[in-house]
Amino acid sequence: MxxxxFNQITAKHWGxxxxxxxxxxxxxxxxxLWREPVQEYGLERSAALVRDAGLEVTTLCRSGFFQAPDWFDDNRRAIDEAAALGTPVLVLVSGGLPPGSRDIAGARRHVADAxxxxVPxxxxxxxxxxxxxxxxxxxxDRCVISTWDQAMAIAQQHPVGQVGVTVDTYHLWWDDTALDKISRAGSRIAIYQLADWVTPLPAxxxxxxxxxxxxxxxxxxFHAAVAQAGYTGPIEVEVMNEELWQRPGPEVLAATVASYQAVT
Structure with missing residues (x-):
């Protein structure tokens, strides 16, 4: 333990x-923490709240969405928010194709450039x-960066510690090459997140x-791969689930803790 x-989105409706x-x-x-509820509560108030409670903020989720016209200003704000909260990691979801575009290669180049x-x-x-x-x-519609290789190709253009990659089991489990590459990623792993893929897929x-x-x-x-890479940082449980969200926050937390303990 x-x-x-505990990733805030797992109990989305918990104030x-x-x-x-x-x-x-x-x-x-x-x-x-997630940007939207932090902004709603107030950045300075949120920072004081978690600081006074003795909580470590492991990441701020999320920024990116580089297809948006205001991507530059919004991402700079997100960086400032992460710094104010005292978290060392800002998770980036790259965003999808621009409206009307089919140029996925161009969209990926834009993500790298953005x-x-x-970085400075x-x-x-x-x-x-x-x-x-x-x-x-x-x-x-959400993320033109789909594979570990695509993310690493961008990260490796920058010094370790400035740009890394998120290991999310839900998004990478299908890739039969990912585990071996994760195990050799070293300090490029910025955060490790757990969620499971359930079937049948809901609507x-x-x-x-x-x-x-x-x-x-x-x-x-996945645990073995990140351990072999030398990652010893936090392990977040980040689950987006409509049924889970209907339960009271303390119940969601208890269920999340139990699930984490069962698989670690």
Whole structure:
């Protein structure tokens, strides 16, 4: 449990103050926060809340979406938010194709160029940009970076510690080459996230993840790969699930802790 981090989206409807109280009551000292609820509560208030509670913010989720017209300004704000919260990692979801475009290769080049423009500001704030490859089914509308190789190709253009890659079991489990490459990634692993792939897929695929152990992902194989890479940082459980979201926050946390303990 010393490495466990509760990702805020797993209990989406749990207010930030109650979330913090619930984590403290459960002796959980790590949390991953999302930009929208932090902005709603207020950045300075959020930073003070988690700091006063003694919580470590493992990541801020999420920025990127480089197809948006305001991507540059929004990502710089996200970097500043991460620095204010004291988290060393900002998760980047690259975004999909621009409206009307079919040029996925061009979109990927733009992601690489955009990250290069953001690196100086992130480095100045002590924030690592963590590129997250998403399952290929999201390539059109959410994330043109679909594979470990695509994410690493961008990250390796920059110094270690400035740009890394997110290991998310839900998004990478299908790739038969990923585990070997993850095991050799060394310090490029910026954060490790757990969620399971359950079948049959629900109608809302984005919100159909399972708690670790509820699906078909070989969690033990991922644990071995990240350990071989030398990663010893936090392990977040990040589950987007409509049914889970209907349950009270303390129940969601308890179920998440139980699932984490069962697979680690």
């Amino acid at each position: 010393s490495r466990f981090s 930030l103050e109650d979330l913090v109280k619930g984590l403290v009551a459960a002796d959980v000292d790590k949390v991953a 990250i290069a423009q953001l 500001h992130a480095a100045a704030g002590g924030v690592t940009l963590a590129i997250e490859p998403l399952h290929p089914m999201y390539a059109a 809302g695929v984005l919100t159909g993840r399972g708690l670790p152990g509820d699906g078909c992902v070989d969690m033990a194989a």
